[in-house]
Amino acid sequence: MKQSLVNSYKFLEKMFGDLTFSLKTKNSKLKTERGFTLLLASLVASVVLALGLAIFGIAQKQITLSTIARDSQFAFYAADTGAECALYWDIRDDINPNTFATSSGSMPIAAVSCNNTASAVTSSKFADYAISEFQFEPNGYCTKVRITKCRGNFNNGACAPDPAPIIRTLVHADGYNVRCSAIFEVDGTPKSTVDPRALQRSVELRY
Amino acid sequence: MKYKRLASSVARIEKQRSFHFLSARRYLLHARAFTLVETLVAISLLTIAIVAPMALTTQSLSSAHYAKDQMTASHLAQEAIETIRHVRDGNILKISQSGGASVNLLQDIPKTDGSPFAVNTLDDTMMACTLNNKCPPLQMNKSNHLYGYHSGCNIPTTNDCGAVGDWANSIFTRTVTARFIPNGSYAENEVRIEVTVEWKTAGGLTRDVVISENLYRWVKDSAI
Numbered sequence: 001m002k003q004s005l006v007n008s009y010k011f012l013e014k015m016f017g018d019l020t021f022s023l024k025t026k027n028s029k030l031k032t033e034r035g036f037t038l039l040l041a042s043l044v045a046s047v048v049l050a051l052g053l054a055i056f057g058i059a060q061k062q063i064t065l066s067t068i069a070r071d072s073q074f075a076f077y078a079a080d081t082g083a084e085c086a087l088y089w090d091i092r093d094d095i096n097p098n099t100f101a102t103s104s105g106s107m108p109i110a111a112v113s114c115n116n117t118a119s120a121v122t123s124s125k126f127a128d129y130a131i132s133e134f135q136f137e138p139n140g141y142c143t144k145v146r147i148t149k150c151r152g153n154f155n156n157g158a159c160a161p162d163p164a165p166i167i168r169t170l171v172h173a174d175g176y177n178v179r180c181s182a183i184f185e186v187d188g189t190p191k192s193t194v195d196p197r198a199l200q201r202s203v204e205l206r207y
Numbered sequence: 208m209k210y211k212r213l214a215s216s217v218a219r220i221e222k223q224r225s226f227h228f229l230s231a232r233r234y235l236l237h238a239r240a241f242t243l244v245e246t247l248v249a250i251s252l253l254t255i256a257i258v259a260p261m262a263l264t265t266q267s268l269s270s271a272h273y274a275k276d277q278m279t280a281s282h283l284a285q286e287a288i289e290t291i292r293h294v295r296d297g298n299i300l301k302i303s304q305s306g307g308a309s310v311n312l313l314q315d316i317p318k319t320d321g322s323p324f325a326v327n328t329l330d331d332t333m334m335a336c337t338l339n340n341k342c343p344p345l346q347m348n349k350s351n352h353l354y355g356y357h358s359g360c361n362i363p364t365t366n367d368c369g370a371v372g373d374w375a376n377s378i379f380t381r382t383v384t385a386r387f388i389p390n391g392s393y394a395e396n397e398v399r400i401e402v403t404v405e406w407k408t409a410g411g412l413t414r415d416v417v418i419s420e421n422l423y424r425w426v427k428d429s430a431i
Contacts, residue, residue, distance in 0.1 A: 041249040045256025052260025052267075059267035062274035070281040070416055077288065077420040088396070088423035095393065114397065115421055116388050139399070139419045 068199065071177040074141050076201040079175025082136070082143030083203040085114035086171045090147065101130035102149040102167055108132060115139075122188070128152055129159035135180055135188070142180035145173045154206060171205040273408060280379060280404040280416040283345065283354060287326040287383050287402045288420050291316065294331055299426045312428045313385075313398055321386040325362045329355040334362040336382070343368045344376040345404075354379070378406045388421065396424045 089099045089112045101108035101123035111118045112134055119136040128151050135144040148154075148170040152162030157170065176183050177199045185191055298312045317324045317335040324335045325342045336342035343366050347354050350373045360368035370376065382403045390397040401419040408414060424430060 037245060037249040038252075041252045041256070045252060048257055048260045052263040055264050055267045059270040059274070062271050066274040066277040066281075069278055073281050073285055073418050077418055081421040084421065084423045084425060088390075088425040091425050092396075092427065094427055095391075095396075113391050115399075116390070138421050139401075 071197070071199050072201060074177040075175040075199045076203075077175065078138055078141035078143040078177075079173045079201050079203045081115070081138040082145040082173035082175060083171050083205055085112065085136070086145045086147050086173065087205065088114075090169065090171070100132040100147045100149060100169075101125055103128055103130050103151060105130070105149075126159075128161035133188070135184070137180055140179060142176040142178060142183055143173055144180070144184070145171065147171050169205075169207050171203075173203045175201050175203070269409060273414065276378070276406055276408070277414070277416060280406060280414075281418070283379055283381055284402040284404045284416050284418040286328050286354075287381055288400055288418060290326050290328045290331055291333070291383070291385075291400050292420070292422060294333075295422055298428070302426055302428060309429055311430045312424050312426065313395075313422070313430070316385045316398070316400075319385045319387055319395075319398060321384050323382045323384055325356065325381065326383050327355050329353060333383075337363040338366055341366050342380060342382045345379045345381045346374045347377040349373040349375065380405045390423075395430060398422050 086100075089096050089109070096109065096112075098105055098107075099109045099112065100121070103125055108123045108130075109121055111120050113119070114136055115138045117136055119134040121132050121134045123130060123132045130149050132147045132149075133145065135142060137143070148157075148159065150159035150161075150168050150170065151165065152168070153160050154168060154170050157172070177197075178195060182195055182198060183191060294315045295312050298310045298314065301310045302312075313319070315331075315333060317333050322335065323340055323342050324333050326333050343356070343360065343362060345354050346356050346360075346368055354377060355374075356362065356368050357371045357374035359371060362368075368374070368376065382405070384401045384403075385398050386401075387395045388397040388399055399419055399421050401417065403415055403417045405413060405415040
């Protein structure tokens with residue numbers, strides 16, 4: 001009886017001892033390999049994510065670029081419409097004689113009509129030149145036009161007086177891809193803070 | 208007594224062993240389950256990590272496509288406006304060359320009531336899109352990559368010019384409208400040109416670019 005008990009103990013010890021041993025080896029193997037899959041997974045994930053983000057960044061820049069290109073067209077055609085309006089009112093003498101102020105001319109026009117709206121013209125006279133300004137919104141985009149009538153020549157946009165009685169004209173039209181209220185205060189002065197997406201294109205005519 | 212002690216000690220050992228045995232098994236099971244959980248986590252992480260950037264990339268690629276098409280569309284719209292403008296400016300030159308007001312500056316615009324017409328920038332022709340008030344898709348020449356319509360296309364009577372020679376339909380449809388804007392007592396001295404370039408994206412969405420400009424009869428012509 002005693003012997004059998006001891007035997008059974010030895011047997012148990014042998015049996016579970018082996019088991020413990022085998023467990024230990026398995027456990028140590030697990031310990032070295034644990035987290036390997038996770039590491040690989042996160043490595044692949046971060047590489048793919050970085051690639052995806054890089055492509056996204058490029059695409060986003062392309063969208064911004066093409067949108068700016070489109071908005072720039074809006075601004076340009078607003079400016080061009082403004083310049084054409086000034087041309088129409090200045091050159092069509094048969095319809096509107098003496099539209100814009102000159103340094104010596106008679107009373108200039110108070111408002112011009114373009115895009116079916118009357119726009120007030122502000123005129124300021126100087127010794128050798130006069131400036132007329134007006135703004136309107138063709139198709140919802142702002143344009144501000146400045147007409148300078150100079151007795152003399154234009155030098156970098158400034159009037160250089162010349163005794164010769166030739167009046168030269170400079171039409172400078174600024175076009176924007178936003179409404180006038182986003183660019184100018186009610187009194188016509190430029191706003192101190194403007195939408196960073198606002199674009200300006202300008203057209204200049206000389207004759 | 209001795210036996211009893213021995214028996215109890217064996218029982219204790221057995222208890223210990225069996226406890227050990229159980230905890231070992233539990234540990235083994237736990238360890239195995241950890242590998243499973245680890246794998247599951249890894250798979251789900253990989254799935255998220257691959258699917259999300261893939262979706263992002265797909266979206267980015269279609270955005271890049273849209274950016275490219277938008278760029279082309281805005282230039283096509285500009286091209287139509289410049290053509291109409293240049294035909295008018297050509298008429299101004301005609302007036303200055305002939306020395307009299309014998310030309311109507313806006314005579315080449317086929318429709319001024321707001322109904323659509325097409326502009327072929329290759330030969331400066333403008334034709335009303337009479338059929339269904341719809342213009343056919345703009346075509347592109349495969350050999351010189353210019354946009355236009357093939358010479359045999361009768362725009363007023365068709366909504367599709369069809370593939371002829373090097374010409375095939377592009378994804379863009381360009382529609383131009385013109386409408387007089389009353390200017391003071393003059394009803395026809397100012398005209399608003401509006402160009403719409405429309406296209407379908409790969410996703411089936413319809414996008415467009417609309418550019419407009421007002422043109423004036425700033426030279427006295429035969430109209431008044």
